[in-house]
Structures are given as C-alpha cells and as structure tokens.
Amino acid sequence: MRRTHYLLPTLKEVPADADTVSAKLMLRAGLIRKVASGIYEWLPFGLRVLRKVERIVREEMDAAGALEVWLPVVQPKELWEETGRWTYYGKELLRLKDRKDTEFCLAPTAEEVITDLVRREVRSYRELPVMLYQFGTKFRDEIRPRFGVMRAREFYMKDAYSFHADEQDAEKYYKRVYEAYTKIFTRCGLQFRGVEADTGTIGGSFSHEFMVLAETGEELMVSCDCGYAANVERAECRALNPGSPEPPLPPEDVSTPGSWSVEDVAKLLKLSPEKFIKTQFYVADQEPVVALVRGDREINEPKLQRVLGCKVLERANDETYRKVAGCEVGYAGPVGLKERARNPKFRLVADLSVKDIVNGVSGSNRKDYHTVHINVGRDYQPDGFYDIRVIREGDSCPRCGETVRFSRGIEVGHTFKLGLKYSQSMNARYLDEKGERVPFVMGCYGIGVSRVVAAAIEQRHDDNGISWPLALAPFQVIVLPLNVTEPNVMGTAEKIYQELKDKGVDVLLDDRDERAGVKFKDADLTGIPVRVTVGEKKLPAGLVEIKGRDEAKPTDVPVSEAVGDVLRRLK
Ligand SMILES: [Zn+2]
Structure with missing residues (x-):
C-alpha cells in the first residue's frame, strides 16, 4: 500500500475529549474517528487491525468446533420478555419501534435469539452438542460512554453459545473454549490472564474473564503464584489474623457525642479501626438485612447478594435504618439489635473479618454512645459468618494462604457457564434418550473484538505512539x-x-x-x-x-x- 493513496489521517494534537492512552492514540494514529458519544467510525488503518483480531478469533473458534452464524442486531421484544430481560436489562437496552409500532431492541447480546433458534431447529440429543457463534455489532446504551472504543455504546464482538445434553458435556466444552481463548490471546501477542469472575447481567453459575494486562486497565484483579486468579469483585477472602490474644472484658457504653464514623470514633477512643464492627443496613428484595464487617474493611455487595440469594440488593434509606436499629443513623451496633428492632424480621449476617475480633467496638443503638469490649457469642450472635467483604492488598490467597498480588487489566473476553438459565425460561428443550423433553444446558462466550484493539494499545505503547504486536499490526x-x-x-x-x-x-x-x-x-x-x-x-x-x-x-x-x-x- 502506498501512503499517498491511503487514508491515514494522523493528528499532532491530542483530541480534547480522549480520556485514555488508547483513545488518544487511536484517534491520533488515524484508526478511528468519533461520530457521536460512544459511536465511532473505523478508518482503513484501524479496520485492518480489527480484521486481524477477527481472523485469529475465527480460526480458533472454528478449530474448537464452533459454527459461524449471523444473527440480527434488531431483535423482537417478545423474545426478551420471555427471559424477563426486556425489563431487567434497564436503560442499557436501546428500544425502538417499527412503522407498525412493533417493539424491538438493538442487541447488546444474543442469548434470547440464539436460544430461540436452537429450540426451533435442534430436536434430539443426537444433534448435541452444538456451538454457534457470530461476529457482529452490539449496542449498549451506556450511561457514560468513555475510554474510546473500550466503553463505547456500539462495538464489535464475537459471541458464541453452546448447547449440551448434560452438565458434564457443558463443562468439557467450557474448558475447550477456555483453551481456545488462551490460544487466541497468545496468538494476538498479548500478555493476559484468565481470572474467575462475577456473572453480572448474563447470569449463570460460573464464569471467567480474560484480562489483557495493562497498568492503565479499568479492572483490578488479584493473583497468586499458586495459580489462583480472580477479578477483585469476585476474589474470595479468608478470615483475618486476629492479632495478639487478650482476655474478654465486660462490655461498657462510652460517650461519643457527635462522632459516628469509624474514623472519628477510633480517633476519639484511641483505638484501631481493626477493633470496630461496622454495621451496615441493606434491603434485600424488600426485606431488611444488617451486615457486619471489620471497621477497616468494606462490604462486597455482589458477594452479599449471593449469600442472601436475593434479586435486588440496595442500601437502606435512613427511615429503614431507624426502624430496624431503633436509633439515629450512625449509632447502630449488633448488641441487642434484634431485641431493640421495631421490626424484628431481619437477617444479621457477618463477614469473616468480624469473627475473631476480641473486645470490639460498635454503635450502642443509642445516639452519642458506642459500646466497647463486645465479644461475639457472649454479646451478639449473627445468623452466620460469610465471605462478604472486598479483598485488599496484603490479604492472603484463598487457596494457598500466601499474600495475593494486585494488578490491573482490561477485560477482553468473558466465558459463562449458563446452565439452564435461558433454556428453562424460554422452554428450549430437546428429546433425550428416553424420549423425554429436557432443557438444554448452555454456555456462552464473548470476545470484545474492538476492545482487543484498544487493549493491545494500552499494553503496548510509549511516549511516541503505538507498538503493535506483529500479529495485529495493520502493516508489518x-x-x-x-x-x-x-x-x-x-x-x-x-x-x-x-x-x-x-x-x-x-x-x-x-x-x-x-x-x-x-x-x-x-x-x-x-x-x-x-x-x-x-x-x-x-x-x-x-x-x-x-x-x-x-x-x-x-x-x-x-x-x-x-x-x-x-x-x-x-x-
Ligand atoms: Zn495462592
């Protein structure tokens, strides 16, 4: 290709609204141009990179036994209503009407359409397993599109869906796709890591994220030499070191006028925040829940939601707080809470970090007072101790106990073991060997193709510009x-x-x-x-x-x- 005949408009200046290295460099190096918020044009130079990623992904998906299809981006409301996601997906789902007032959405993902296709066309266990995939435009109406193409509203993605007769086969296939993904990102010439992740709006039983390592990455992950790696939201926590042993002392109320935050009360009482039992109020599917965590730690809400098994988890408002605690906001504590509560129907769950606190401190359920020398078992008893906190630097690995490492990355791929979530809600069944109609076991697997391009730049650049890995370079x-x-x-x-x-x-x-x-x-x-x-x-x-x-x-x-x-x- 001759540069004089090639549309490659490079920019000297950094575009004002570009907020990340990759967004700046993709604009400056003539890969993309912005059309509207979160919507981009891919110029010839950028498209060459995108196509190279696409080719690698296609070759490895084909090698893993997947069959390519092309699914519509405009999808009927009825299908999305079957799974409840027409409502559940919220405003990220862009809805539209055709001339006959029939409602549609722009696909942010394709579980509904693919499950519908397979329930119509695949009848028998003899036709299983089947894995279908496509490359296509997806649309998510992000509230705040940012980071260039990384958090764009319109993006290019490979999404694959597999259908199985049983769990074992689904698991076997999941591993196969995991290996295909490992090959894909290795071939792309990127440093990456597959980490345990949360299932989010896709749902299902377990999932992994593929992260391209980059200091500028949005995602935090933890990893350990033993091989454990997880998204920080997902990472499991152990109980914490209880510190030096001390004899339990009798509980005592102390005056803490005007002070209610852990920080302020710790200062006032000259005690470490590690002695505090933080008491937080939630509403889980309309039922109040009180969660306890050590004073220097934070509740991990997705974990709490899993422990409670609720659909919706929200922080309680002040009114609910007062009703449950029977005191002013900021002065609640676990001691006598159940007895004081005006509505005694609530659950009291505690993080593992609280379990070993001896002579702890918390609110006393009356204004301007805290209670010191609180001990679990004697003074209060939660309904259970669970892992419901956010992991932090210095914490130990849930597998081997060594200290975990924190690093940053960009999510470029995600694999989900969906189980029966979609096949049950959409009544997608096949005839098994005994002639019974049973739901498919499903998996789904995505790669953000346009995101891989940006992630490659985040990982590989210097002050002068991009440094493409050979496999993705628009020109070698x-x-x-x-x-x-x-x-x-x-x-x-x-x-x-x-x-x-x-x-x-x-x-x-x-x-x-x-x-x-x-x-x-x-x-x-x-x-x-x-x-x-x-x-x-x-x-x-x-x-x-x-x-x-x-x-x-x-x-x-x-x-x-x-x-x-x-x-x-x-x-
Ligand atoms: Zn470990």
Missing part, C-alpha cells in the same frame, strides 16, 4: 524513503517494497513528499513493527537502515540483504 513493515524526489532513493525503496509485497508481507510505502522528521514521527505514532529507511546518506555505500519499533537505534543493512533481514524479523 513500513518502507520509508527520505527523499522521494531522488530517483535512486525512490527506486530502491520501490524495489524493497515490491519484493516484500511479493513475499506476502503487509507493507506500507511512505511515498509522501514530507520532511524526514514528519515521516519518522508518523512511523512511530502508527506503531508499525519494522521500519526500513532509505536515505541519500547511506545509499551510496549500498546501505539502508532497519529498525524494530521498540529498538533504540537502527541497524545498517546492505540493500541486497534488506528483504531477507526483514523476513527474519517477521518470523
């Missing part, structure tokens, strides 16, 4: 003649360019009549892995310069060996 090589009006320079550049093209290399010839500085800057910004520079200075000695994008200095190579040198670098 740039041939850069420094003076295009000099026939010998241009002739040599053309020759190298043509030879590389003949060898099947993706090569760009920067044949613009521009200053050397401009061309070098653009070459670095656009991140092409190998640069061949043909200049007036070295050409008389029969030399060109070859430089890898991440190398500090170019190497002089004889013109006759230039193509061979490049090909070796691409291996």
